[in-house]
Amino acid sequence: MNPEHDYGTFESDQRIVAHSRYFAGLMGSYFFVRLRDEQKIVGARCEKCNKVFWPPRSTCGRCFSVLSLENLTEIGPLGTLETFTIVKYREPVHPRKAPFVYGIIKLDGADTSMVHFVDGVDFQKLAPGMRLRPVFANKRNGNILDIDHFEPLDSY
Amino acid sequence: MSERVAIVGVAQTVFSPKRPDVNYAELAYEAISLVLESTGLSVEADIDNAVSCSHDIWDGQTISNIGITDVIGGHLRNEEKLAMDGSTAVYYATIGILSGEFDCTLALAHTKMSQTNRNIVNNTAFDPIYSRLLGLDFTSAAALQAQRFMSRYNISEKQIAEVVIKNLANATRNPWVHNKGFYTLDQALDSPVISSPIRKMDIAPDSDGAVAIVMASEKKALKVTDKPVWIKGVGACYDAHYLGDRDLSECYALRSAAEQAYRMAEIDHPRDEIDLVELGDEFSYQELLWLEGLGICGSGEAADLTCRGFTSFDGALPVNPSGGLLAGVPTNVAGLNRVAEAALQIRGEAGDRQVGDVRIAVAQGHSGFCGQHQCVIVLGRE
Numbered sequence: 001m002n003p004e005h006d007y008g009t010f011e012s013d014q015r016i017v018a019h020s021r022y023f024a025g026l027m028g029s030y031f032f033v034r035l036r037d038e039q040k041i042v043g044a045r046c047e048k049c050n051k052v053f054w055p056p057r058s059t060c061g062r063c064f065s066v067l068s069l070e071n072l073t074e075i076g077p078l079g080t081l082e083t084f085t086i087v088k089y090r091e092p093v094h095p096r097k098a099p100f101v102y103g104i105i106k107l108d109g110a111d112t113s114m115v116h117f118v119d120g121v122d123f124q125k126l127a128p129g130m131r132l133r134p135v136f137a138n139k140r141n142g143n144i145l146d147i148d149h150f151e152p153l154d155s156y
Numbered sequence: 157m158s159e160r161v162a163i164v165g166v167a168q169t170v171f172s173p174k175r176p177d178v179n180y181a182e183l184a185y186e187a188i189s190l191v192l193e194s195t196g197l198s199v200e201a202d203i204d205n206a207v208s209c210s211h212d213i214w215d216g217q218t219i220s221n222i223g224i225t226d227v228i229g230g231h232l233r234n235e236e237k238l239a240m241d242g243s244t245a246v247y248y249a250t251i252g253i254l255s256g257e258f259d260c261t262l263a264l265a266h267t268k269m270s271q272t273n274r275n276i277v278n279n280t281a282f283d284p285i286y287s288r289l290l291g292l293d294f295t296s297a298a299a300l301q302a303q304r305f306m307s308r309y310n311i312s313e314k315q316i317a318e319v320v321i322k323n324l325a326n327a328t329r330n331p332w333v334h335n336k337g338f339y340t341l342d343q344a345l346d347s348p349v350i351s352s353p354i355r356k357m358d359i360a361p362d363s364d365g366a367v368a369i370v371m372a373s374e375k376k377a378l379k380v381t382d383k384p385v386w387i388k389g390v391g392a393c394y395d396a397h398y399l400g401d402r403d404l405s406e407c408y409a410l411r412s413a414a415e416q417a418y419r420m421a422e423i424d425h426p427r428d429e430i431d432l433v434e435l436g437d438e439f440s441y442q443e444l445l446w447l448e449g450l451g452i453c454g455s456g457e458a459a460d461l462t463c464r465g466f467t468s469f470d471g472a473l474p475v476n477p478s479g480g481l482l483a484g485v486p487t488n489v490a491g492l493n494r495v496a497e498a499a500l501q502i503r504g505e506a507g508d509r510q511v512g513d514v515r516i517a518v519a520q521g522h523s524g525f526c527g528q529h530q531c532v533i534v535l536g537r538e
Protein backbone atom coordinates (compact mmCIF):
# COMPACT_ATOMS: atom_id res chain seq x y z
CA MET A 1 0.00 0.00 0.00
CA ASN A 2 1.36 3.39 -0.99
CA PRO A 3 0.65 5.75 1.92
CA GLU A 4 0.68 8.73 -0.48
CA HIS A 5 -2.10 7.30 -2.65
CA ASP A 6 -5.84 7.77 -2.08
CA TYR A 7 -7.51 4.34 -2.26
CA GLY A 8 -10.89 5.95 -1.44
CA THR A 9 -14.23 4.13 -1.55
CA PHE A 10 -14.67 2.34 -4.83
CA GLU A 11 -18.01 1.54 -6.46
CA SER A 12 -18.41 -0.99 -9.27
CA ASP A 13 -20.69 0.79 -11.78
CA GLN A 14 -22.98 -1.72 -13.53
CA ARG A 15 -26.34 -2.22 -15.18
CA ILE A 16 -28.52 -5.35 -15.27
CA VAL A 17 -30.07 -5.77 -18.72
CA ALA A 18 -32.21 -8.76 -19.64
CA HIS A 19 -34.56 -9.21 -22.56
CA SER A 20 -37.40 -11.32 -21.17
CA ARG A 21 -40.37 -13.10 -22.73
CA TYR A 22 -42.89 -13.84 -19.98
CA PHE A 23 -45.64 -16.32 -20.90
CA ALA A 24 -49.05 -14.74 -20.35
CA GLY A 25 -50.67 -18.09 -19.50
CA LEU A 26 -53.87 -19.74 -20.73
CA MET A 27 -56.21 -16.94 -19.69
CA GLY A 28 -53.68 -14.16 -20.31
CA SER A 29 -53.01 -15.31 -23.87
CA TYR A 30 -56.72 -15.12 -24.69
CA PHE A 31 -57.01 -11.77 -22.91
CA PHE A 32 -54.16 -10.17 -24.86
CA VAL A 33 -55.13 -11.58 -28.26
CA ARG A 34 -58.71 -10.34 -27.83
CA LEU A 35 -57.43 -6.98 -26.64
CA ARG A 36 -54.96 -6.63 -29.51
CA ASP A 37 -57.12 -7.96 -32.35
CA GLU A 38 -60.68 -7.08 -31.26
CA GLN A 39 -60.25 -4.30 -28.71
CA LYS A 40 -62.31 -6.26 -26.21
CA ILE A 41 -61.57 -6.69 -22.48
CA VAL A 42 -62.31 -9.98 -20.72
CA GLY A 43 -62.39 -11.15 -17.12
CA ALA A 44 -62.89 -14.60 -15.59
CA ARG A 45 -66.07 -15.57 -13.74
CA CYS A 46 -65.95 -17.92 -10.77
CA GLU A 47 -69.42 -19.48 -10.68
CA LYS A 48 -68.97 -20.69 -7.12
CA CYS A 49 -68.09 -17.22 -5.78
CA ASN A 50 -70.25 -15.40 -8.33
CA LYS A 51 -67.39 -12.97 -8.93
CA VAL A 52 -65.80 -11.73 -12.14
CA PHE A 53 -62.08 -11.19 -11.79
CA TRP A 54 -59.79 -8.93 -13.75
CA PRO A 55 -57.10 -9.87 -14.67
CA PRO A 56 -58.54 -13.23 -15.80
CA ARG A 57 -56.91 -16.09 -13.91
CA SER A 58 -56.91 -19.88 -14.03
CA THR A 59 -57.58 -20.39 -10.33
CA CYS A 60 -60.00 -18.55 -8.07
CA GLY A 61 -57.87 -17.39 -5.14
CA ARG A 62 -60.88 -17.39 -2.83
CA CYS A 63 -62.38 -20.88 -3.36
CA PHE A 64 -59.56 -22.50 -5.42
CA SER A 65 -61.93 -23.44 -8.26
CA VAL A 66 -60.15 -24.13 -11.53
CA LEU A 67 -61.25 -21.61 -14.14
CA SER A 68 -60.90 -22.18 -17.88
CA LEU A 69 -61.62 -20.48 -21.19
CA GLU A 70 -65.40 -20.97 -20.84
CA ASN A 71 -65.27 -18.87 -17.66
CA LEU A 72 -64.06 -15.86 -19.64
CA THR A 73 -66.58 -13.09 -20.04
CA GLU A 74 -66.45 -9.69 -21.66
CA ILE A 75 -66.31 -6.79 -19.18
CA GLY A 76 -66.47 -3.01 -19.56
CA PRO A 77 -65.56 -1.23 -21.70
CA LEU A 78 -66.93 1.52 -19.43
CA GLY A 79 -65.80 1.73 -15.86
CA THR A 80 -65.82 3.79 -12.67
CA LEU A 81 -62.82 5.49 -11.06
CA GLU A 82 -62.20 4.22 -7.52
CA THR A 83 -58.99 6.08 -6.62
CA PHE A 84 -56.25 8.00 -8.39
CA THR A 85 -52.89 9.72 -8.05
CA ILE A 86 -51.23 12.50 -9.99
CA VAL A 87 -47.63 11.38 -10.49
CA LYS A 88 -45.18 14.30 -10.56
CA TYR A 89 -41.80 12.54 -10.80
CA ARG A 90 -40.08 10.92 -13.76
CA GLU A 91 -38.58 7.46 -14.07
CA PRO A 92 -37.32 5.66 -17.19
CA VAL A 93 -39.88 2.88 -16.54
CA HIS A 94 -42.78 5.32 -16.97
CA PRO A 95 -44.29 4.96 -20.46
CA ARG A 96 -45.19 8.66 -20.40
CA LYS A 97 -43.80 11.86 -18.97
CA ALA A 98 -45.06 13.19 -15.66
CA PRO A 99 -47.32 14.75 -14.67
CA PHE A 100 -49.79 11.96 -15.42
CA VAL A 101 -52.62 10.18 -13.62
CA TYR A 102 -52.89 6.56 -12.51
CA GLY A 103 -56.39 5.41 -11.65
CA ILE A 104 -57.87 2.23 -10.24
CA ILE A 105 -60.88 1.56 -12.43
CA LYS A 106 -63.68 -0.95 -11.85
CA LEU A 107 -64.98 -2.02 -15.25
CA ASP A 108 -68.72 -2.63 -15.56
CA GLY A 109 -69.46 -6.30 -14.96
CA ALA A 110 -66.22 -6.94 -13.03
CA ASP A 111 -65.78 -7.35 -9.27
CA THR A 112 -62.07 -6.45 -9.19
CA SER A 113 -60.39 -3.43 -10.71
CA MET A 114 -57.66 -2.41 -13.13
CA VAL A 115 -54.84 0.10 -12.68
CA HIS A 116 -54.34 2.26 -15.75
CA PHE A 117 -53.71 5.78 -16.97
CA VAL A 118 -56.45 8.41 -16.90
CA ASP A 119 -55.84 11.09 -19.52
CA GLY A 120 -57.79 14.04 -20.86
CA VAL A 121 -59.01 15.14 -17.46
CA ASP A 122 -58.63 18.37 -15.54
CA PHE A 123 -56.61 17.30 -12.47
CA GLN A 124 -58.84 19.45 -10.26
CA LYS A 125 -61.91 17.51 -11.35
CA LEU A 126 -60.59 14.01 -10.66
CA ALA A 127 -62.89 12.29 -8.22
CA PRO A 128 -63.89 8.77 -7.22
CA GLY A 129 -67.05 7.74 -9.04
CA MET A 130 -66.05 9.43 -12.31
CA ARG A 131 -67.22 7.38 -15.31
CA LEU A 132 -64.47 6.44 -17.76
CA ARG A 133 -64.06 4.78 -21.15
CA PRO A 134 -60.96 3.09 -22.55
CA VAL A 135 -59.07 4.54 -25.50
CA PHE A 136 -57.22 1.79 -27.35
CA ALA A 137 -53.77 2.30 -28.83
CA ASN A 138 -53.61 2.66 -32.62
CA LYS A 139 -50.65 0.31 -32.80
CA ARG A 140 -51.31 -2.67 -30.53
CA ASN A 141 -48.56 -5.11 -29.54
CA GLY A 142 -50.38 -7.49 -27.22
CA ASN A 143 -49.61 -5.91 -23.87
CA ILE A 144 -51.44 -3.86 -21.26
CA LEU A 145 -50.55 -0.64 -23.10
CA ASP A 146 -52.88 -1.75 -25.94
CA ILE A 147 -55.31 0.17 -23.77
CA ASP A 148 -53.58 3.53 -24.20
CA HIS A 149 -55.55 5.13 -21.35
CA PHE A 150 -59.01 5.80 -19.94
CA GLU A 151 -60.77 9.14 -20.37
CA PRO A 152 -63.86 10.71 -18.84
CA LEU A 153 -67.14 9.67 -20.45
CA ASP A 154 -68.55 13.16 -20.09
CA SER A 155 -66.55 16.05 -21.44
CA TYR A 156 -64.74 17.94 -18.71
CA MET B 157 -39.02 -28.48 22.58
CA SER B 158 -38.76 -24.97 23.99
CA GLU B 159 -41.90 -23.50 25.57
CA ARG B 160 -40.78 -19.93 25.15
CA VAL B 161 -38.46 -17.91 22.93
CA ALA B 162 -36.62 -14.76 23.95
CA ILE B 163 -34.59 -12.02 22.35
CA VAL B 164 -31.27 -12.02 24.21
CA GLY B 165 -29.36 -9.39 22.26
CA VAL B 166 -29.96 -6.48 19.88
CA ALA B 167 -27.57 -4.42 17.76
CA GLN B 168 -27.97 -1.87 15.01
CA THR B 169 -25.65 0.07 12.75
CA VAL B 170 -26.11 3.78 12.33
CA PHE B 171 -28.58 4.34 9.46
CA SER B 172 -27.33 6.88 6.96
CA PRO B 173 -28.28 7.88 3.39
CA LYS B 174 -25.11 6.28 2.04
CA ARG B 175 -22.35 4.14 3.50
CA PRO B 176 -19.73 4.15 0.71
CA ASP B 177 -17.06 2.76 3.07
CA VAL B 178 -18.57 -0.75 3.43
CA ASN B 179 -20.06 -3.41 1.17
CA TYR B 180 -23.19 -5.19 2.34
CA ALA B 181 -21.33 -8.01 4.07
CA GLU B 182 -19.15 -5.53 5.94
CA LEU B 183 -22.24 -3.57 6.89
CA ALA B 184 -23.97 -6.74 8.14
CA TYR B 185 -20.86 -7.68 10.11
CA GLU B 186 -20.97 -4.38 12.01
CA ALA B 187 -24.34 -5.35 13.49
CA ILE B 188 -23.44 -9.04 13.94
CA SER B 189 -20.16 -8.36 15.74
CA LEU B 190 -21.88 -5.87 18.04
CA VAL B 191 -24.62 -8.30 19.03
CA LEU B 192 -22.14 -11.13 19.64
CA GLU B 193 -19.95 -8.85 21.71
CA SER B 194 -22.87 -7.60 23.82
CA THR B 195 -24.18 -11.12 24.53
CA GLY B 196 -20.81 -12.83 24.87
CA LEU B 197 -22.00 -15.49 22.41
CA SER B 198 -19.90 -17.04 19.67
CA VAL B 199 -21.03 -18.17 16.24
CA GLU B 200 -19.15 -21.47 16.56
CA ALA B 201 -20.25 -22.43 20.09
CA ASP B 202 -23.71 -20.90 20.46
CA ILE B 203 -25.49 -19.98 17.23
CA ASP B 204 -27.06 -23.00 15.50
CA ASN B 205 -29.25 -21.20 12.95
CA ALA B 206 -29.25 -17.92 11.06
CA VAL B 207 -32.12 -16.16 9.25
CA SER B 208 -31.52 -13.05 7.18
CA CYS B 209 -33.75 -10.62 5.27
CA SER B 210 -32.54 -8.60 2.30
CA HIS B 211 -33.39 -7.91 -1.33
CA ASP B 212 -31.56 -9.51 -4.25
CA ILE B 213 -31.67 -6.53 -6.61
CA TRP B 214 -30.53 -4.09 -3.96
CA ASP B 215 -27.70 -6.44 -3.00
CA GLY B 216 -26.82 -6.91 -6.68
CA GLN B 217 -26.99 -10.69 -6.96
CA THR B 218 -29.66 -13.37 -6.76
CA ILE B 219 -29.77 -15.57 -3.64
CA SER B 220 -27.88 -12.62 -2.23
CA ASN B 221 -27.30 -14.26 1.16
CA ILE B 222 -24.33 -15.98 -0.49
CA GLY B 223 -22.67 -12.60 -0.08
CA ILE B 224 -22.97 -12.80 3.73
CA THR B 225 -22.38 -16.50 4.47
CA ASP B 226 -18.99 -15.78 6.01
CA VAL B 227 -20.12 -13.01 8.36
CA ILE B 228 -23.40 -14.65 9.49
CA GLY B 229 -21.73 -17.96 10.31
CA GLY B 230 -23.35 -19.68 7.35
CA HIS B 231 -20.24 -21.37 5.99
CA LEU B 232 -20.89 -25.15 6.13
CA ARG B 233 -23.72 -24.41 8.56
CA ASN B 234 -27.45 -23.71 8.49
CA GLU B 235 -28.57 -20.34 7.16
CA GLU B 236 -31.76 -19.14 5.43
CA LYS B 237 -32.72 -15.93 3.67
CA LEU B 238 -36.14 -14.36 3.20
CA ALA B 239 -36.56 -11.75 0.45
CA MET B 240 -38.97 -10.02 2.80
CA ASP B 241 -39.20 -7.50 5.60
CA GLY B 242 -36.96 -8.12 8.63
CA SER B 243 -39.91 -8.84 10.92
CA THR B 244 -40.25 -12.18 9.15
CA ALA B 245 -36.74 -13.17 10.34
CA VAL B 246 -38.10 -12.98 13.89
CA TYR B 247 -41.21 -14.92 12.86
CA TYR B 248 -39.20 -17.81 11.35
CA ALA B 249 -36.52 -17.75 14.05
CA THR B 250 -39.30 -18.12 16.64
CA ILE B 251 -40.88 -21.05 14.79
CA GLY B 252 -37.48 -22.76 14.45
CA ILE B 253 -36.76 -22.52 18.17
CA LEU B 254 -40.30 -23.50 19.23
CA SER B 255 -40.00 -26.60 17.03
CA GLY B 256 -37.02 -27.75 19.08
CA GLU B 257 -34.84 -27.92 15.99
CA PHE B 258 -32.71 -24.92 16.99
CA ASP B 259 -31.59 -23.44 20.29
CA CYS B 260 -30.07 -20.09 19.38
CA THR B 261 -30.74 -18.11 16.19
CA LEU B 262 -29.10 -15.05 14.69
CA ALA B 263 -31.69 -12.88 12.91
CA LEU B 264 -30.27 -10.30 10.52
CA ALA B 265 -31.58 -7.70 8.09
CA HIS B 266 -29.42 -5.52 5.89
CA THR B 267 -29.89 -3.23 2.89
CA LYS B 268 -27.90 -0.55 1.12
CA MET B 269 -30.64 1.40 -0.63
CA SER B 270 -27.97 3.78 -1.94
CA GLN B 271 -26.75 1.09 -4.33
CA THR B 272 -29.54 1.52 -6.87
CA ASN B 273 -32.80 3.30 -7.79
CA ARG B 274 -35.65 2.30 -5.47
CA ASN B 275 -38.43 3.03 -7.95
CA ILE B 276 -36.92 0.82 -10.63
CA VAL B 277 -36.20 -1.97 -8.13
CA ASN B 278 -39.76 -1.75 -6.84
CA ASN B 279 -41.22 -1.67 -10.36
CA THR B 280 -39.97 -5.26 -10.69
CA ALA B 281 -42.21 -6.21 -7.73
CA PHE B 282 -45.23 -5.77 -10.03
CA ASP B 283 -46.32 -8.72 -12.16
CA PRO B 284 -44.79 -8.45 -15.64
CA ILE B 285 -47.97 -9.30 -17.58
CA TYR B 286 -50.62 -6.84 -16.38
CA SER B 287 -48.93 -4.20 -14.22
CA ARG B 288 -45.21 -3.64 -14.70
CA LEU B 289 -45.33 -1.87 -18.06
CA LEU B 290 -47.50 0.83 -16.52
CA GLY B 291 -44.37 1.94 -14.64
CA LEU B 292 -45.83 1.49 -11.15
CA ASP B 293 -43.60 1.50 -8.09
CA PHE B 294 -44.18 1.49 -4.32
CA THR B 295 -44.62 5.29 -4.15
CA SER B 296 -47.27 5.59 -6.88
CA ALA B 297 -49.04 2.47 -5.53
CA ALA B 298 -48.97 3.93 -2.01
CA ALA B 299 -50.41 7.17 -3.38
CA LEU B 300 -53.37 5.25 -4.81
CA GLN B 301 -53.88 3.67 -1.39
CA ALA B 302 -53.46 6.96 0.49
CA GLN B 303 -56.02 8.69 -1.75
CA ARG B 304 -58.52 5.85 -1.30
CA PHE B 305 -58.01 5.72 2.49
CA MET B 306 -58.24 9.51 2.90
CA SER B 307 -61.28 9.88 0.69
CA ARG B 308 -63.18 6.98 2.27
CA TYR B 309 -62.69 8.24 5.81
CA ASN B 310 -62.51 11.96 5.06
CA ILE B 311 -58.95 12.30 6.35
CA SER B 312 -57.17 15.59 5.60
CA GLU B 313 -53.61 16.20 4.47
CA LYS B 314 -53.13 18.09 7.75
CA GLN B 315 -53.98 14.96 9.73
CA ILE B 316 -51.48 12.92 7.71
CA ALA B 317 -48.86 15.65 8.24
CA GLU B 318 -49.27 15.21 12.01
CA VAL B 319 -47.71 11.76 11.65
CA VAL B 320 -44.68 13.29 9.89
CA ILE B 321 -44.29 16.01 12.50
CA LYS B 322 -44.59 13.54 15.37
CA ASN B 323 -42.19 10.95 13.99
CA LEU B 324 -39.49 13.37 12.85
CA ALA B 325 -39.62 15.08 16.26
CA ASN B 326 -39.38 11.67 17.99
CA ALA B 327 -36.37 10.93 15.77
CA THR B 328 -34.42 13.79 17.37
CA ARG B 329 -34.10 11.47 20.41
CA ASN B 330 -32.74 8.62 18.28
CA PRO B 331 -28.97 8.66 17.57
CA TRP B 332 -29.19 5.84 14.97
CA VAL B 333 -31.33 7.63 12.35
CA HIS B 334 -30.60 10.50 9.99
CA ASN B 335 -33.92 12.19 9.10
CA LYS B 336 -35.10 14.22 12.07
CA GLY B 337 -36.15 17.66 13.25
CA PHE B 338 -38.90 19.83 14.64
CA TYR B 339 -41.23 20.84 11.82
CA THR B 340 -44.39 22.90 11.71
CA LEU B 341 -47.59 21.91 9.97
CA ASP B 342 -46.92 24.57 7.31
CA GLN B 343 -43.45 23.16 6.63
CA ALA B 344 -44.82 19.64 6.23
CA LEU B 345 -47.59 20.85 3.92
CA ASP B 346 -45.07 22.87 1.87
CA SER B 347 -43.11 19.73 1.07
CA PRO B 348 -43.35 19.08 -2.70
CA VAL B 349 -45.98 16.65 -3.95
CA ILE B 350 -44.32 13.53 -5.39
CA SER B 351 -47.46 11.53 -6.24
CA SER B 352 -50.63 13.10 -4.87
CA PRO B 353 -51.49 13.07 -2.00
CA ILE B 354 -47.98 11.90 -1.03
CA ARG B 355 -45.34 14.56 -0.45
CA LYS B 356 -41.59 14.19 -0.15
CA MET B 357 -41.74 14.32 3.66
CA ASP B 358 -44.34 11.52 3.67
CA ILE B 359 -41.80 9.03 2.26
CA ALA B 360 -39.19 7.09 4.29
CA PRO B 361 -35.89 8.28 2.78
CA ASP B 362 -33.29 6.00 1.19
CA SER B 363 -30.96 4.61 3.86
CA ASP B 364 -28.16 2.11 4.36
CA GLY B 365 -27.90 -0.03 7.48
CA ALA B 366 -28.29 -3.36 9.26
CA VAL B 367 -29.85 -4.82 12.41
CA ALA B 368 -28.91 -8.08 14.14
CA ILE B 369 -30.83 -9.83 16.92
CA VAL B 370 -30.03 -13.04 18.79
CA MET B 371 -32.97 -15.21 19.84
CA ALA B 372 -32.85 -18.27 22.08
CA SER B 373 -34.88 -20.97 23.79
CA GLU B 374 -35.94 -20.25 27.37
CA LYS B 375 -33.21 -22.45 28.83
CA LYS B 376 -30.49 -20.87 26.73
CA ALA B 377 -31.87 -17.33 27.15
CA LEU B 378 -31.72 -17.46 30.94
CA LYS B 379 -28.04 -18.44 30.73
CA VAL B 380 -27.22 -15.54 28.41
CA THR B 381 -29.07 -12.58 29.92
CA ASP B 382 -30.99 -11.46 33.00
CA LYS B 383 -33.11 -9.24 30.75
CA PRO B 384 -34.72 -11.55 28.21
CA VAL B 385 -37.45 -10.06 26.03
CA TRP B 386 -40.04 -12.76 25.42
CA ILE B 387 -41.76 -13.36 22.10
CA LYS B 388 -45.37 -13.49 23.31
CA GLY B 389 -47.05 -13.89 19.94
CA VAL B 390 -46.40 -13.92 16.21
CA GLY B 391 -48.66 -13.68 13.18
CA ALA B 392 -48.27 -13.30 9.41
CA CYS B 393 -50.67 -12.99 6.50
CA TYR B 394 -50.72 -12.22 2.76
CA ASP B 395 -53.25 -10.13 0.89
CA ALA B 396 -53.85 -10.36 -2.89
CA HIS B 397 -51.13 -9.15 -5.24
CA TYR B 398 -53.15 -7.00 -7.65
CA LEU B 399 -54.08 -3.56 -6.34
CA GLY B 400 -57.50 -3.89 -8.00
CA ASP B 401 -58.18 -7.13 -6.07
CA ARG B 402 -57.95 -5.37 -2.71
CA ASP B 403 -59.90 -2.75 -0.82
CA LEU B 404 -56.94 -0.41 -0.33
CA SER B 405 -58.66 1.50 2.48
CA GLU B 406 -58.63 -1.68 4.56
CA CYS B 407 -55.82 -4.00 5.64
CA TYR B 408 -57.31 -7.43 6.11
CA ALA B 409 -53.88 -9.11 6.03
CA LEU B 410 -52.74 -7.03 8.99
CA ARG B 411 -55.97 -7.69 10.89
CA SER B 412 -55.42 -11.40 10.43
CA ALA B 413 -51.70 -11.28 11.38
CA ALA B 414 -52.55 -9.22 14.48
CA GLU B 415 -55.38 -11.58 15.51
CA GLN B 416 -52.98 -14.55 15.30
CA ALA B 417 -50.33 -12.76 17.36
CA TYR B 418 -52.80 -11.45 19.97
CA ARG B 419 -54.41 -14.89 20.37
CA MET B 420 -51.00 -16.43 21.05
CA ALA B 421 -50.11 -13.57 23.44
CA GLU B 422 -53.56 -13.72 25.09
CA ILE B 423 -54.25 -10.07 24.34
CA ASP B 424 -57.99 -9.32 24.28
CA HIS B 425 -57.98 -5.54 24.35
CA PRO B 426 -54.94 -4.36 22.35
CA ARG B 427 -55.53 -0.65 22.97
CA ASP B 428 -55.48 -1.12 26.75
CA GLU B 429 -52.96 -3.92 27.07
CA ILE B 430 -50.21 -2.69 24.73
CA ASP B 431 -47.74 -0.11 26.07
CA LEU B 432 -45.93 0.74 22.85
CA VAL B 433 -46.16 0.18 19.09
CA GLU B 434 -43.33 0.32 16.55
CA LEU B 435 -44.76 0.03 13.03
CA GLY B 436 -43.68 0.33 9.41
CA ASP B 437 -44.49 3.91 8.35
CA GLU B 438 -42.80 3.57 4.96
CA PHE B 439 -45.30 6.28 4.00
CA SER B 440 -46.86 8.51 6.67
CA TYR B 441 -50.51 7.54 5.97
CA GLN B 442 -49.56 3.91 6.68
CA GLU B 443 -49.08 4.67 10.37
CA LEU B 444 -52.80 5.45 10.57
CA LEU B 445 -53.92 2.52 8.44
CA TRP B 446 -51.71 0.03 10.29
CA LEU B 447 -52.95 1.27 13.70
CA GLU B 448 -56.46 0.41 12.53
CA GLY B 449 -55.29 -2.98 11.27
CA LEU B 450 -53.60 -3.63 14.61
CA GLY B 451 -56.97 -3.09 16.31
CA ILE B 452 -55.83 -0.04 18.26
CA CYS B 453 -58.93 1.78 16.98
CA GLY B 454 -61.75 1.37 14.51
CA SER B 455 -61.51 1.97 10.77
CA GLY B 456 -60.96 5.63 9.95
CA GLU B 457 -60.34 6.58 13.60
CA ALA B 458 -56.53 6.65 13.74
CA ALA B 459 -56.23 10.19 12.35
CA ASP B 460 -58.25 11.70 15.21
CA LEU B 461 -56.40 9.53 17.72
CA THR B 462 -53.08 10.85 16.40
CA CYS B 463 -54.18 14.49 16.35
CA ARG B 464 -55.38 14.14 19.97
CA GLY B 465 -51.85 13.11 20.98
CA PHE B 466 -52.81 9.54 21.92
CA THR B 467 -49.82 8.16 19.96
CA SER B 468 -47.35 10.91 20.87
CA PHE B 469 -44.13 10.34 22.78
CA ASP B 470 -45.93 11.30 26.02
CA GLY B 471 -49.28 9.90 24.91
CA ALA B 472 -51.29 6.99 26.27
CA LEU B 473 -49.88 4.66 23.61
CA PRO B 474 -46.62 5.91 22.06
CA VAL B 475 -46.31 4.88 18.42
CA ASN B 476 -42.88 4.98 16.80
CA PRO B 477 -41.07 6.85 19.60
CA SER B 478 -37.93 5.95 17.62
CA GLY B 479 -39.12 8.11 14.72
CA GLY B 480 -40.21 5.08 12.70
CA LEU B 481 -39.14 4.53 9.12
CA LEU B 482 -39.68 8.19 8.22
CA ALA B 483 -36.59 8.84 10.36
CA GLY B 484 -34.51 6.89 7.83
CA VAL B 485 -34.42 3.10 8.19
CA PRO B 486 -33.68 0.94 5.14
CA THR B 487 -36.35 -1.20 3.49
CA ASN B 488 -36.11 -4.88 4.62
CA VAL B 489 -34.28 -3.73 7.75
CA ALA B 490 -37.46 -1.86 8.67
CA GLY B 491 -39.32 -4.60 10.56
CA LEU B 492 -36.28 -5.96 12.38
CA ASN B 493 -35.54 -2.41 13.50
CA ARG B 494 -39.15 -2.20 14.79
CA VAL B 495 -38.58 -5.40 16.82
CA ALA B 496 -35.19 -4.12 18.02
CA GLU B 497 -36.66 -0.80 19.15
CA ALA B 498 -39.54 -2.56 20.93
CA ALA B 499 -37.06 -4.89 22.68
CA LEU B 500 -34.86 -1.98 23.79
CA GLN B 501 -37.93 -0.23 25.25
CA ILE B 502 -38.92 -3.36 27.21
CA ARG B 503 -35.35 -3.66 28.53
CA GLY B 504 -35.41 0.02 29.49
CA GLU B 505 -32.39 0.58 27.27
CA ALA B 506 -33.85 2.96 24.67
CA GLY B 507 -31.84 5.94 25.93
CA ASP B 508 -33.39 9.36 25.27
CA ARG B 509 -36.28 7.72 23.41
CA GLN B 510 -37.29 5.50 26.36
CA VAL B 511 -41.02 6.17 26.88
CA GLY B 512 -41.22 4.85 30.43
CA ASP B 513 -42.12 1.41 31.71
CA VAL B 514 -42.93 -0.86 28.78
CA ARG B 515 -44.21 -4.35 29.58
CA ILE B 516 -45.94 -5.29 26.32
CA ALA B 517 -44.87 -3.92 22.93
CA VAL B 518 -46.02 -4.66 19.40
CA ALA B 519 -43.78 -4.55 16.33
CA GLN B 520 -45.23 -4.62 12.80
CA GLY B 521 -43.50 -5.11 9.47
CA HIS B 522 -44.77 -5.37 5.92
CA SER B 523 -43.44 -6.49 2.55
CA GLY B 524 -44.57 -5.60 -0.95
CA PHE B 525 -46.56 -2.61 -2.17
CA CYS B 526 -49.41 -1.24 -0.05
CA GLY B 527 -48.64 -3.71 2.74
CA GLN B 528 -49.41 -6.92 0.85
CA HIS B 529 -47.67 -9.13 3.41
CA GLN B 530 -48.00 -8.30 7.09
CA CYS B 531 -46.12 -9.62 10.10
CA VAL B 532 -46.88 -8.84 13.75
CA ILE B 533 -44.65 -9.65 16.72
CA VAL B 534 -45.82 -9.17 20.33
CA LEU B 535 -42.96 -8.79 22.82
CA GLY B 536 -43.13 -8.82 26.59
CA ARG B 537 -41.03 -8.55 29.72
CA GLU B 538 -42.63 -11.53 31.48
Ligand SMILES: [Zn+2]
Pocket residue numbers: 046047048049050060061062063064065
Ligand atom coordinates in the same frame (compact mmCIF):
# COMPACT_ATOMS: atom_id res chain seq x y z
ZN1 LIG C 1 -64.23 -18.81 -6.38
